[in-house]
Amino acid sequence: MRAALARASLQRHPLRTTLAVLGVAVSAAMLLDMVMLSTGMQVSFRALLVRQGFELRLTPKGTLPFDTEARIAGASAAESVLRTLPGVTDISPVLGSTLHILRGEGAVAVFALGIRPAVQGDYALEAGHDASAADAVVANSAFLERTGYQVGDTISVAAGYDAQLRTYTGRRRVVLAGRARFLYLASAQAAAAVPLKTLQAMLGGADADRVSLLMLRTRPGIDVEALRASIERAIPRTTAIATADAVRSVEERLSYFRQLALILGTISLLVGFLLVTTLVTVSVQERLGELAVMRAIGVSRAHIAQQVMLEGLVISVLGTGLGLGLGLVTADYLNQILRAFPGLPAAIDFFVFEAQAAYRSLALLVATAVLAGGFPAWRAASLPIAATLRTEAVS
Amino acid sequence: MRRAMLLSGLALAAAWPLPARAQRADSLPVASRLRTIAIDERMVSDLGLRLGDTLEVAAAPGVAGDRVIVGAVTRRTADPSEIARAEYRVRLHLDQLQRLTGADDRVDRFAVAVPEPLVDSALRSINARAFGFRAHRSADVAATSSRTFAVVSRFNRAIGVITIVASAIFLLCIMLLKVEERRRDVAALRLMGISRRTVNRAVVLEASGIALLGSGAGVAFGYASSFVINWYYRGVYRTPLAFSIVTPGTVAFSVALSLVLGIGAGALAAYRLTGQPPLSLFGR
Amino acid sequence: MTNAAPPLLRARNLARDYPFAGESVHAVRDVTLEIKEGEYCAIVGPSGCGKSSLLNLLGAIDRPTRGTVEIRGRDVSGMREREATSFRLHNIGFVFQRFYLMPMLSARENIELPMAEAGMPRRERRERAQSLLAYVGLGARVNHRPSQLSGGEQQRVAIARALANRPALLLADEPTGELDLHTGREMIALFEQLNADGTTIVVVTHDEALAGAARRVIHMVDGRIVSDVANEHPPQGQSSP
Numbered sequence: 050m051r052a053a054l055a056r057a058s059l060q061r062h063p064l065r066t067t068l069a070v071l072g073v074a075v076s077a078a079m080l081l082d083m084v085m086l087s088t089g090m091q092v093s094f095r096a097l098l099v100r101q102g103f104e105l106r107l108t109p110k111g112t113l114p115f116d117t118e119a120r121i122a123g124a125s126a127a128e129s130v131l132r133t134l135p136g137v138t139d140i141s142p143v144l145g146s147t148l149h150i151l152r153g154e155g156a157v158a159v160f161a162l163g164i165r166p167a168v169q170g171d172y173a174l175e176a177g178h179d180a181s182a183a184d185a186v187v188a189n190s191a192f193l194e195r196t197g198y199q200v201g202d203t204i205s206v207a208a209g210y211d212a213q214l215r216t217y218t219g220r221r222r223v224v225l226a227g228r229a230r231f232l233y234l235a236s237a238q239a240a241a242a243v244p245l246k247t248l249q250a251m252l253g254g255a256d257a258d259r260v261s262l263l264m265l266r267t268r269p270g271i272d273v274e275a276l277r278a279s280i281e282r283a284i285p286r287t288t289a290i291a292t293a294d295a296v297r298s299v300e301e302r303l304s305y306f307r308q309l310a311l312i313l314g315t316i317s318l319l320v321g322f323l324l325v326t327t328l329v330t331v332s333v334q335e336r337l338g339e340l341a342v343m344r345a346i347g348v349s350r351a352h353i354a355q356q357v358m359l360e361g362l363v364i365s366v367l368g369t370g371l372g373l374g375l376g377l378v379t380a381d382y383l384n385q386i387l388r389a390f391p392g393l394p395a396a397i398d399f400f401v402f403e404a405q406a407a408y409r410s411l412a413l414l415v416a417t418a419v420l421a422g423g424f425p426a427w428r429a430a431s432l433p434i435a436a437t438l439r440t441e442a443v444s
Numbered sequence: 445m446r447r448a449m450l451l452s453g454l455a456l457a458a459a460w461p462l463p464a465r466a467q468r469a470d471s472l473p474v475a476s477r478l479r480t481i482a483i484d485e486r487m488v489s490d491l492g493l494r495l496g497d498t499l500e501v502a503a504a505p506g507v508a509g510d511r512v513i514v515g516a517v518t519r520r521t522a523d524p525s526e527i528a529r530a531e532y533r534v535r536l537h538l539d540q541l542q543r544l545t546g547a548d549d550r551v552d553r554f555a556v557a558v559p560e561p562l563v564d565s566a567l568r569s570i571n572a573r574a575f576g577f578r579a580h581r582s583a584d585v586a587a588t589s590s591r592t593f594a595v596v597s598r599f600n601r602a603i604g605v606i607t608i609v610a611s612a613i614f615l616l617c618i619m620l621l622k623v624e625e626r627r628r629d630v631a632a633l634r635l636m637g638i639s640r641r642t643v644n645r646a647v648v649l650e651a652s653g654i655a656l657l658g659s660g661a662g663v664a665f666g667y668a669s670s671f672v673i674n675w676y677y678r679g680v681y682r683t684p685l686a687f688s689i690v691t692p693g694t695v696a697f698s699v700a701l702s703l704v705l706g707i708g709a710g711a712l713a714a715y716r717l718t719g720q721p722p723l724s725l726f727g728r
Numbered sequence: 729m730t731n732a733a734p735p736l737l738r739a740r741n742l743a744r745d746y747p748f749a750g751e752s753v754h755a756v757r758d759v760t761l762e763i764k765e766g767e768y769c770a771i772v773g774p775s776g777c778g779k780s781s782l783l784n785l786l787g788a789i790d791r792p793t794r795g796t797v798e799i800r801g802r803d804v805s806g807m808r809e810r811e812a813t814s815f816r817l818h819n820i821g822f823v824f825q826r827f828y829l830m831p832m833l834s835a836r837e838n839i840e841l842p843m844a845e846a847g848m849p850r851r852e853r854r855e856r857a858q859s860l861l862a863y864v865g866l867g868a869r870v871n872h873r874p875s876q877l878s879g880g881e882q883q884r885v886a887i888a889r890a891l892a893n894r895p896a897l898l899l900a901d902e903p904t905g906e907l908d909l910h911t912g913r914e915m916i917a918l919f920e921q922l923n924a925d926g927t928t929i930v931v932v933t934h935d936e937a938l939a940g941a942a943r944r945v946i947h948m949v950d951g952r953i954v955s956d957v958a959n960e961h962p963p964q965g966q967s968s969p
Contacts, residue, residue, distance in 0.1 A: 057832030
């Protein structure tokens with residue numbers, strides 16, 4: 050009977066109830082989006098970093114990978130030292146630079162990675178062959194679109210461009226061996242990968258033995274933190290970054306989004322609370338006489354309070370259910386906006402749906418909205434029967 | 445590769461980390477012979493450096509460098525692209541930096557001051573004559589380096605739209621409730637012979653007053669929030685950049701929107717009520 | 729009164745004061761009263777004399793400032809709220825001037841409300857509700873909402889609701905107050921029928937016809953009972969107690 054009364058009460062004012070449900074739905078959608086945003090970057094970035102199995106990354110001291118143009122000098126010696134450390138199973142050196150794809154009088158500048166194909170973790174081959182030969186290169190779709198070349202073409206490339214003299218160092222012809230998807234680059238960024246030795250030779254000079262980054266795979270079960278510390282002691286001019294540290298660093302830089310998520314999430318809860326409490330309060334106020342009569346005929350306070358709170362529960366459950374779908378749609382839209390960040394790896398998402406966190410937050414909203422009916426419920430249950438009947442009769 | 449070095453000998457301490465060995469100025473026998481550098485204010489707070497301290501700057505760790513004296517402390521500029529950058533920055537005399545880094549007679553860019561009416565002609569002239577480089581308007585460079593914040597702006601605007609939709613629904617619901625609370629008053633007035641138009645006007649007037657008051661409170665809250673946001677994030681990122689700016693246009697738009705929504709909601713609720721037979725409002 | 733059976737209701741030295749503007753308003757002053765099983769009493773008096781306040785005290789809706797009310801030997805005036813609520817549910821039926829039906833429930837559902845609260849199984853309460861509706865002459869209006877019923881019909885549903893849990897006592901506060909003359913007469917006949925079927929009724933009224941139908945008329949003035957007499961002119965077909 051309580052459920053029937055609550056349902057009937059909500060159906061009594063369909064427009065009002067619909068608006069309240071919509072209001073809660075929007076609050077739920079916003080709350081869900083903020084939960085997805087607060088954890089999305091971390092989840093997404095971590096997944097990207099561990100995808101290829103590299104637990105540690107070595108960079109020039111005080112930098113993050115490809116954060117600056119600094120390079121690690123004496124890369125060969127550094128690699129030798131690393132191989133002596135217990136727990137290191139694979140080392141993937143990476144050198145970042147600009148390559149110029151020469152076409153007639155003009156050139157197209159692309160981002161290039163010098164890699165060791167056997168252990169590389171920067172791209173996934175989609176077509177053709179890997180850049181195993183010294184004169185082979187793999188490139189992404191953006192590269193192929195911008196240059197007009199196809200897999201299998203022989204192309205002229207150069208490095209070390211001097212803008213004043215308009216000369217290059219390290220010009221050579223290479224074969225476009227395959228098409229790849231670069232995991233850590235934006236999808237719109239034209240990129241290519243060549244064997245490390247090839248790129249170092251093309252750059253020449255001091256860069257012949259320099260790399261931008263060394264990625265390390267470790268033995269399962271190894272104490273990564275201890276290994277990290279021993280690497281920094283052994284090679285003091287570098288910084289060793291574990292996946293957790295990298296994620297934390299990126300999170301600090303994007304803390305704005307986490308804080309925004311917290312503020313907007315809190316506001317969503319508050320709005321949901323206010324909406325339900327206002328609606329239920331007015332609903333109670335409108336039927337004081339009915340409630341007093343129910344008390345008079347013997348309906349207990351607890352049952353009256355339950356009936357009123359049930360109204361809040363129904364609105365919040367309906368609204369939250371609707372908000373879940375709405376939230377997923379808006380999250381996708383907002384994610385598309387943020388993925389336009391320049392230089393953001395294509396694999397990174399800002400909004401990631403984690404079922405447990407999402408359902409927990411929505412349950413919190415439902416609980417909040419139910420609590421919102423608490424005060425009006427208490428009020429309804431505490432009506433002085435005789436005085437209320439007298440007041441209602443007079444009015 | 446992707447990043448441009450700053451002009452006038454500004455060096456990135458991340459690329460050339462400074463093994464800072466500070467000495468008190470009063471203990472230096474040849475302080476007057478040493479050249480001066482300007483350091484980032486963060487280095488003052490984080491590393492305990494002071495004006496007059498002697499440092500050694502080198503292009504690489506372990507390599508002999510120049511001893512210099514801290515001659516000035518600089519504040520970060522309000523540059524969005526520097527927001528999340530944690531590295532320290534120092535300023536050296538151009539020739540000293542060129543010598544230390546082996547850059548010889550090279551720089552990354554020139555900044556050229558030109559009277560505004562002459563900017564376009566100067567651009568054309570330089571680009572026609574320049575050999576190996578191009579001139580750009582500073583505004584264009586800023587726009588390119590602010591692309592990240594353009595994305596953030598778009599995101600915030602989208603959030604703003606969602607918030608406005610939520611607020612509109614909330615406002616409509618509350619106004620509807622509040623007007624319907626007055627159903628008996630409305631019914632009594634109608635039974636007395638007061639016309640629908642008069643009753644509607646009265647309710648809309650009341651809604652307008654509430655909307656106006658609410659808008660005023662909202663604007664005040666917006667200014668206060670903006671102040672708090674700037675105070676907080678300037679502290680977090682240690683930058684003079686303004687993260688939130690309340691402009692007259694923003695205020696005008698917000699107030700207009702809230703007035704339209706508030707008055708509209710009140711009017712809708714009023715017309716709904718007065719459209720019903722008065723006795724039905726009494727529940728008969 | 730010579731009947732040896734204990735009274736159904738006994739009120740002793742009842743008083744009810746209300747604070748108002750810094751003073752105390754004495755709505756009920758020192759009322760002592762007994763009502764027997766099967767009686768049909770009317771409480772009459774000018775407006776503001778304390779009739780409704782007395783009814784609220786007798787029905788355990790309100791607590792007296794002084795005095796006691798016993799129903800079937802139980803002191804309802806001293807009961808805690810929960811106990812009093814339960815007592816009302818099982819022992820007292822109320823009928824109000826303004827009907828106070830739940831507008832969003834049908835006639836049947838309104839009658840089922842107190843039965844559901846008492847824990848009666850659904851089928852049983854549905855059947856009883858339908859039989860009560862038939863008893864009050866509304867067997868064909870089971871699923872009608874209050875807005876679809878006339879004033880008299882709504883009051884009949886309210887009476888049926890009051891009888892739902894077979895109460896020992898039916899209390900009615902101005903039950904014909906919002907009804908026209910003709911419908912009021914129908915209501916009076918219904919009350920007579922209820923009493924004839926054994927229901928103890930106490931009705932507060934301004935309606936002379938309704939008061940005239942009762943077997944006992946209690947006059948109140950200024951919070952006190954000034955007279956308590958058997959009805960010398962009961963309606964046709966009924967004998968005096």
